[in-house]
Amino acid sequence: MLDYTKKEQYGRSALRINPAKTCQPVGAMYAALGVHECMPHSHGSQGCCAFHRMFLTRHFKDPAMASSSSFTEGASVFGGGSNLKTAAKNIFDIYKPKIIAVHTTCLSETIGDDLNALIQGIDIPEGRYMVHTNTPSYKGSHITGFSNMVASFINYLSVSSGKKNGKLVLLPGFVNPGDMREMKRIAKAMGVSYTMLPDTSGVMDGPMTGKYEMYPKGGTTVEEIIGLGDSRLTLAIGKFASEAGAEALKKKCGVSCKTLTMPIGIGNTDKYVMALQSFTKKDVPYGIEEERGQLVDILIDIHPYTYNKKAAVFGDPDTVLGIAEFVLEMGMIPKYLVTGTPGDAFEAAAESLFTRFGMEGCRAKASGDLYELHQWIKEEGVDLLVGGTHGKHIARAEDIPFVRAGFPVIDRYIHSYMPLVGYKGGMRLAELITNAIMDRQDRDSSEEDFEMVM
Amino acid sequence: MENASVLDERKEFILYKQDGCSGNEMKCDANSVSGAVSQRACVYCGARVVLNPITDAFHIVHGPIGCASYTWDIRGSLSSGDDLYRNSFSTDLREPDIIFGGEKRLTAAIEEIAEKYQPKLIFVYATCIVGVIGDDVNAVCKAMSEKYNMRVIPVKSPGFSGNKSVGYKMACNAIMELISKHEPAKRKGVNILGDFNLAGEMWIIKDYLNKTGIPVVSTFTGDSCHDSLIKSSGAELNIVQCAGSSAYLADRMEEEMGIPYIKVSFFGIEDTASSLIRIAEALKDEEAKQKAIEFTSAETGKLQQFLAKYRKNLQGKKAAIYVGGGFKAISLIRQFHSMGMETVVVGTQTGKKDDYEIIESLVNKDTVILDDANPAELEKFMKEKGADILVGGVKERPLAYKLGIAFCDHNHERKHPLCGFDGVVNFTEEINRSVNNPVWRYINAEL
Incomplete structure (x- = not known):
């Protein structure tokens, strides 16, 4: 039995069991893959880079290119400066990226490599770029790393030319390419001229062409990042993954910004659409209104099956908060919300959501782990578990229907192509959740209750 | 990557097989550039x-x-007993630990486990920064063992201190x-070294040994536990499959415990037999030898019929191999040969000079041999x-697919046992399933 979780809760101050997060660098690597012709570069031991590429490949089922400084004993004593220098030369020579995006690791941070100084000492070919971000693995989580990388692209590259270009900056947060496509589709339908950073659509969900492209068609171009400084407004989607980037652009180039909850479900997508509407001042096109109406229609159809069902949701903070609100809109109870990413803002946002919907007895925790979530579930069970693949042990041990959503999903396919955001994403998530609940009802019902029409 | 070439520093790590033997000047077993x-x-x-x-x-x-999250239950090593090893335990060091040292947290973590679970065995992996921040992991482990x-x-494994082979050591x-x-x-019997019971392969090997009347004392480390491991030094002989990971252990057991070893491979008909x-x-053991001859020739006979059935599908297809250790590459070349396929590219991450x-002696002229290859x-x-198919691990799969090349995972993500006679069936079916899948027909459709 894959169940080592003890029901009895006890104080755990030092041991992390079954984490709901991973380390910063993988987030930075994912963000850098959303920049066109960018080589993400891991400044540390080669294992970090190999692990991160493997982790991303397992989720996206697509190649994740990245290089490593390949630290040795020497580098860990004398610093990784010469490794970075050699690496930059080799990368520009052989892989010919437009830009190298370096992120640090726990090792290079601890030995104190000063990346600003190191990069200044590197001979970067004309028309090419090299940027870096600090991603100490012992702070924050992969979401922090993602956020830091986005902010660093802006800090290094974006400039204000003094002439506004009237564009909107969309910082989509740590989401799948399918979500990025959906956010862009809505923005386009609303007639918004935008730049998205990063944009992994067309990179991590690339089509089969029979040819392997080290730098696929997708990704934000360096020119677009430079041009962000002339934009009119930034929409930061998700406080945890995107706010730092928006703040950076505001500070550096004076672009004002607005933070939104991840547009999952009706209310949050409404806010996204309204934010776009107030940017363009154009009417919301019928097509978008129609989708909203369809989603509401769907929720009416399914409400007898979802009402008062208890759900546990875990994963990345912005995603969990978005899903939690949608779960509430479906009449369900978000009994437990857990993220491994540290930050009181998560618990505060969850509490205010509980209050807004009049929920009592729900629990939310940042810096949590799946062992603790499992203990909570053993104490008082739920009807549904929503999160990444690592929840499957809990789902099996407790025999709970399980909907895979978020990051990472390493035991199923196609998820990265499909959105959770927008009204369309809401329809998909509603379908996943309802099917899981109804399949369970079918499985558990006695023969006389086994219904043809549901 | 049309224009991609090969880094000058990498050229010494790549070899085109020539007529006869080149004397093998290829470089390997070095750090990556x-x-x-990589x-x-x-x-x-x-x-x-x-x-x-090690399950318990x-x-x-x-x-x-x-380091903990990337290795959480990723290896399809099956267990017939405990499932403890499929959980992820770590100290999740935070910034204050980096500044003030992580020994306290490690001690507390071990104490939490000791008090709640009364374990027999704990491994503590020291990662990259542990030495840098000055933690004395050995001392903590010793104190906790006694208490x-x-x-x-303690497992001394800072990532920068070499490559994966050093980690094996x-x-x-x-x-x-x-x-x-x-x-x-x-006692009579053998230890099996260098098999990790992926998809239950250790059980197949044990079954074969059982059929020939050879007892298995202990296994390293597939489906092993504290109590099975500590019996190992009583065995007569060590048999080493994945030499890359376990030859060093075999050497030490020979030197310090007087247990001799032989290298084996249970991949493919020839190597298994x-x-x-x-x-x-x-x-x-003459009796065991007779039994082994009878058993393997019966199985080989059965498989010849099976392979003949698939030969028309596979004959003349070209295979590329990129795997971890040298022994597996060697077995795979032979296995492809028996399937009527030719190996045209072969590489390993940690192969040694002997491998x-x-x-080089097994492949045809012009086959490319490479050490620590990169995707380009x-x-x-x-x-x-x-190449029509690539055999590799998780990072190679999407690369192969993007190129429209079939793929077989011969690493942690293998879905069926690939070893022994049973494995020949699974492997052949898997290669056939991928190489001859209809999906490849749709790649270059004209619209």
Whole structure:
């Protein structure tokens, strides 16, 4: 039995069991893959880079290119400066990226490599770029790393030319390419001229062409990042993954910004659409209104099956908060919300959501782990578990229907192509959740209750 | 990557097989070049994959969260007993620990486990920064072992201290530390080293040995546990499959415990049959040898019919191999040969000079042999040689698919046992399923 979780809760101050997060660098690597012709570069031991590429490949089922400084004993004593220098030369020579995006690791941070100084000492070919971000693995989580990388692209590259270009900056947060496509589709339908950073659509969900492209068609171009400084407004989607980037652009180039909850479900997508509407001042096109109406229609159809069902949701903070609100809109109870990413803002946002919907007895925790979530579930069970693949042990041990959503999903396919955001994403998530609940009802019902029409 | 070529520094690591023997001047077993998109992992990864299959051990990763999360239940090593090893335990070091040291947190973590679970065995993996911040992991482990009367064994595995092979060695040292404290009575039988029970492969090997009347004393480390491991030093002979990971352990057991070893491989018909017979010979057990000959020739006969059925589908197809260790590459070349396929590209992450010499002797002229390849090289050579299928691990799968090349996972993500006679069936079916899948027809459709 894959169940080592003890029901009895006890104080755990030092041991992390079954984490709901991973380390910063993988987030930075994912963000850098959303920049066109960018080589993400891991400044540390080669294992970090190999692990991160493997982790991303397992989720996206697509190649994740990245290089490593390949630290040795020497580098860990004398610093990784010469490794970075050699690496930059080799990368520009052989892989010919437009830009190298370096992120640090726990090792290079601890030995104190000063990346600003190191990069200044590197001979970067004309028309090419090299940027870096600090991603100490012992702070924050992969979401922090993602956020830091986005902010660093802006800090290094974006400039204000003094002439506004009237564009909107969309910082989509740590989401799948399918979500990025959906956010862009809505923005386009609303007639918004935008730049998205990063944009992994067309990179991590690339089509089969029979040819392997080290730098696929997708990704934000360096020119677009430079041009962000002339934009009119930034929409930061998700406080945890995107706010730092928006703040950076505001500070550096004076672009004002607005933070939104991840547009999952009706209310949050409404806010996204309204934010776009107030940017363009154009009417919301019928097509978008129609989708909203369809989603509401769907929720009416399914409400007898979802009402008062208890759900546990875990994963990345912005995603969990978005899903939690949608779960509430479906009449369900978000009994437990857990993220491994540290930050009181998560618990505060969850509490205010509980209050807004009049929920009592729900629990939310940042810096949590799946062992603790499992203990909570053993104490008082739920009807549904929503999160990444690592929840499957809990789902099996407790025999709970399980909907895979978020990051990472390493035991199923196609998820990265499909959105959770927008009204369309809401329809998909509603379908996943309802099917899981109804399949369970079918499985558990006695023969006389086994219904043809549901 | 049309224009991609090969880094000058990498040229010494690549060889085109010539007529006769080149004397093998190829470089291998060295560190990766800075800036290369290496497919290679680190010391910690090497140590972890060897020890992780020990089912009832607490594997505590001492470091920031990443190293623990990336290795959480990723290896399809099956267990017939405990499932403890499929959980992720770590100290999840935070910034204050980096400043003030992580020993306190490690001690507290071990105490939490000791008090709640009364474990027999704990491994503590020291990752990259542990040495840098000055933690004395050995001292903590020793103190905890004494305090709770359990085995707490440090695994020295900072990622930068070499490549994956060094990690294998560190894992072997940790195993030695565990087993050398015990002196069980000598008994008839063998230890199986270097098999990790992926998809249940250890059970197949045990079954074959059982059929030839050879008892298995202990296994390293597939489907093993504290109590099975500590019996190992009573065995007569060690049989070593994945030599890359376990030859060092075999060497130490020979030197310190007087247990001789032979290298074996249970991949493919030829290697499986010859390994079983050689084991009986090494034990000087005539009866077992006769049984092995009978068993393997019966199985081989059955498989010839099976392979004949598939031959028309596979004859003349070209294979590329990129795997971890040399022994597996060698077996795979032979296996493809028996399927009527030719190996046109072959590489390993951690192959040694001896491995490459054997590889060179097995392949046809112009086959590309490469050590620690990067994706650009794999792409270049697979295209140049017109490979129909790549056999590799998780990072190679999407690369192959993007090139429209079929793929078979011969690593942690294998879905069926690929070893022994059973494995020949699975492997052949899997290769056929991918190479001859209709999906490849749709790639270049004209719209």
